[in-house]
Amino acid sequence: MSDALVIAGRDFHSRLILGTGKYETYDLMKKSLEASGTEMVTVAVRRVPLTDRSKESFLDHVDLKKYHLLPNTAGCYSADEAIRTAMLAREVLDTKWVKLEVIGDERTLFPDNEGLLEATRALVKEGFIVLPYFNDDLIVARRLIDAGAAAVMPLAAPIGSGLGIQNFTNLRILRECIKDTPLIVDAGVGTASDAALAMEIGVDGVLMNTGIAGARDPVKMAEAMRLGVKAGRLAFKAGRIGKKLYAAASSPETGMIE
Template sequence: MSSALAADAFTLYGQTFASRVLLGTSRYPSLQSLAESIEQARPGMVTVALRRQMHDQTAEAGFFDMLVRQGVPLLPNTAGCQSVDEAIATAHMAREIFETDWIKLETVGDDYTLQPDPIALVEAATRLVKDGFKVLPYCTEDLVIGRRLIDAGCEVLMPWGAPIGSGKGIVNPYGLRVLRERLPDVPLIIDAGLGVPSHACQVMEWGFDGVMLNTAVSQSTLPPVMARAFAQAVDAGRTAFLAGPMAERDSAEASTPVVGMPFWHQES
């Protein structure tokens, strides 16, 4: 393996993680299924929707204890929050409970698409960064909003591929590829909308730094098996990116050198 592959590290806010997969923890058929999915995906972090989990009366006992036993870094998030103050309060609560400054920031702007509210997102990110948080904002592929979040102090962006839970894959390839091109030094993690491992492999081939998964794994028929498939796809896509894919062409070009012409192609 080349030195470039061997030295390839996934680093966010100065901390290096063992995997470019981030795995969500909601809507699994059982706690055992979740635990096995974490073991198969070997994620760099697992996310916890603190606000939703605390209000979920059907959550199995031992949920948080199981996550601790897995030994994977936790990334609390503010899923379900619809205002700046609500997101900030949830982030501070998560810091007290989990003793971590890491937070995945979500501010819902539309109940139908669950699209992030960009104005609230920038304001909340600005305040949380000042409060000492390492903020990973869930955003769209909007380049201008991405720059505002970076100006606010965010060192990572988490643009969506498609609306949360849709499984549609990448609905705006152009927008995401422009975002990657214009922010070459910012870690970009595709969050939301991926449905199958090929979606993850594709964005990794484009040079994105990681993927965030939840529904695509938890709602599959065999979540642990799907978790492993996504992990393999992410590794394959990243390796392909580092290998340097060939340039796309508009016309065919023979892959085998031609020496002379076969007699049946020669003019009589």
């Protein structure tokens, strides 16, 4: 039975989206992507190095037939910068997809929701498929969806912090209230149980980078994350039991020997 994640009409069979930054080597990145089972990876737009020609091209190391690229606007601190970056990304490989970040604060990397909304509106108008990174605010989520976002991606904790799901209740509320737009946890996941917990809430997917790239063994952690996402998804679909304060026997209470 298919349980695809559908974003803007495109099916993904993995609910894990991976960043491609912070890996020590391209080889480690490739193996980690492979082990994670992901089908969509984020990339950043940067100046091409003109003097150091020894640098290998990043795109030589990503199988574009296997992975759908999701360019990001990381490092952008205003709607204008983000729009400019998204437009350049579209030109690099003719893609309309963008993981939209408009950062509002350097220390926390929390999003600037006002700039985010402005950029979302402009880019949707330009025909982009926009996946905005925002904080877990239902009202902002609704506005982003009204502006045409293809998915909404709340953080679970600050980017790269590895703190795990710090906003369980807010994510639950988001899930209860947002039924028709993919909801993807973006940032904060530190280990496999965090990914599983996010998926148990019923979010549609998880996006992570540092949790894998920063692990002692990224390839193993990538596999753990794949399994965590899968376990959480299955548990969500299965429907967990209700919580009770007291014991409920699980062996038959009749037919006891006397």
